[in-house]
Amino acid sequence: MEAFIAHWGYLAILGGTFIEGEAVLVAAGAMAHQGLLWLPWVIVVAFVGGVLGDQAWFLIGRRYGKPYLARRPKLQERARVVQTWLDKYGTLFLIGFRFMYGLRTVTPVLLGATGFSERRFLLYNVLGAALWSTSFGAIGYGLGAGVKALLARHGHTHELLLVGVVVALVIALAVFVRMRRRERLGTDPIPAQQ
DSSP states (O other): OOHHHHHHHHHHHHHHHOOOHHHHHHHHHHHHHHTTOHHHHHHHHHHHHHHHHHHHHHHHHHHHHHHHTTHHHHHHHHHHHHHHHHHHHHHHHHHHGSSSSOHHHHHHHHHTTTTTHHHHHHHHHHHHHHHHHHHHHHHHHHHHHHHHHHHHHOOOGGGGHHHHHHHHHHHHHHHHHHHHHHHHHHHHOOOOOO
């Protein structure tokens, strides 16, 4: 990831965050701490990529609507979860959906398909992207600082062990999140849409 970002720079951040790139943003934040990138630009570029990506998904939903979702059973499951969260949390969900694993793509598609106001979505998209890019950029920057402090304290001979522990923790977290999401989908009280 770092080699990709180092080679392509801010274009890698733009492309990665356009698609759905928390990992790209966190890595770029860590690289900013190393002085390879400038954190304010990392945040701005991630913000632009995030807004453009979600607007594109919204327009796909607007253009292709429910038939697009109907051909994708996995998206239908997520769409039911999105509708539940939207009904329960409203504006808060619209601003924060990008922080919820597995819902970033389907939420704009669903909102576009249901005729949600383009102006309102743009407003919430901009607010959410600002929070997202700032927080994940800062998390990456903080992780970069933490790794640097650990290496300074314990020497570079522990780098491989440290990387292994971090990778194991990330994998464990991803498995846990996926299991929790499957549990929620399996017990979703909202019936399938007719």
